[in-house]
Amino acid sequence: MTSSDETPSFRLAYVPGVTPTKWVRIWSERLPGVPLTLIGVSAAEASDVLRGGGADAGLVRLPIDRTGLSAIPLYTETTVVVVPKDHAVTAVDEVRAEDLADDIVLHPLDDTLVWEHRPGRPAIERPATTADAIELVAAGVGLLVVPQSLARLHHRKDLTYRPVSDAPESRVALSWLEDETTDLVEDFIGIVRGRTVNSSRGRPKSPAQTKESKTDRPGTGTTRRKPGTGKAAGKTAGKASGKSPRSGSGGVAKGGGRRGKPRRRS
The missing domain is CATH 3.40.190.10 (Periplasmic binding protein-like II)
Structure with a gap:
């Protein structure tokens, strides 16, 4: 600690x-x-x-x-078989474990793949490390089945690899x-x-990170008016109808002529 x-x-x-x-x-x-x-x-x-x-x-x-x-x-990760570039495996895009039955398949001591039945024929001795097994593949001693990232890590110009479709994954x-x-x-x-x-x-965020003003948050601050309400809407309606917003329903807009005489009472 x-x-x-x-x-x-x-x-x-x-x-x-x-x-x-x-x-x-x-x-x-x-x-x-x-x-x-x-x-x-x-x-x-x-x-x-x-x-x-x-x-x-x-x-x-x-x-x-x-x-x-x-x-x-x-x-x-995908599991691949590492082979020399002139091996028959290179003629296909991927192989199955049974396709390696006639080959020696190396099993290094640091291997992490869990097989129910390992492919190929076992070597006389197990290499100590994956790096050692790669050297043996390059020497033509056998093949090696590993996670793809390890094949890339130990890349050599004289070796290549192909996916093994039914191999356990890492x-x-x-x-x-x-x-x-x-x-x-x-x-x-x-x-x-x-x-x-x-x-x-x-x-958790600091107070400075979480502080937020009301004006920056949606739904807070000045109350929004509904469309078609308020003074601005009244002026607009007046212009559209030709009536003054302050006149009643029987009023005449400014400049629209003189008023008639009031009727006498009988």
């Missing part, structure tokens, strides 16, 4: 393939006095970093050990300690969920 004497700051952990650039930019615009520090972590260690207090929140890949953690799913979530839902965590939740600065679920 940050003491009241310390300058507030926010530490955001993120796993490989996740790009928090847009959210960091919005944070700097809305909270310029609160620095945001990015902390890169592996997918496997992300939950432990959050529980250990190494970050205030984290962008993680589900599933994770949710013990003591809250999580909000943000988006789901979900990215924002997670934090459920007992540490601070104002700054709420601020970041609002940013990733697309809330505006004036959102009712955001932080």
Whole structure:
């Protein structure tokens, strides 16, 4: 926790393939006095970093050990197979898992995809990391099925990828300690969920932000007259009919001739 004497700051952990650039930019615009520090972590260690207090929140890949953690799913990624550019897979726009049955499909130790039945043939050994598996694909040892963002992260000119239509998808979530839902965590939740600065679920506004004069608010201030009423309307009606607004129904407008003599009483 940050003491009241310390300058507030926010530490955001993120796993490989996740790009928090847009959210960091919005944070700097809305909270310029609160620095945001990015902390890169592996997918496997992300939950432990959050529980250990190494970050205030984290962008993680589900599933994770949710013990003591809250999580909000943000988006789901397409799953792709990474192959050499001369592989037969490149002749089609997408493949199914069964199309990889004859290939060795690498399964790195940091893989987060949850398969009921993994595609292809297993390698003799599992690579330690996705980066190591990419090197083996480039060497012609096998193929690799990963979230699309990881294929882009480890892009090489001699490799390409294709979507796997029936593969499990990777979900990215924002997670934090459920007992540490601070104002700054709420601020970041609002940013990733697309809330505006004036959102009712955001932080309370200051009195200066909420003060509004009566003249600026619709439905307040001077009472509006109904159309066709008041002095202006009377003058207009007089001009249109040729009668003076002050004359009665039997009066003659100014300049309209002399009056007749009054009748004698019998």
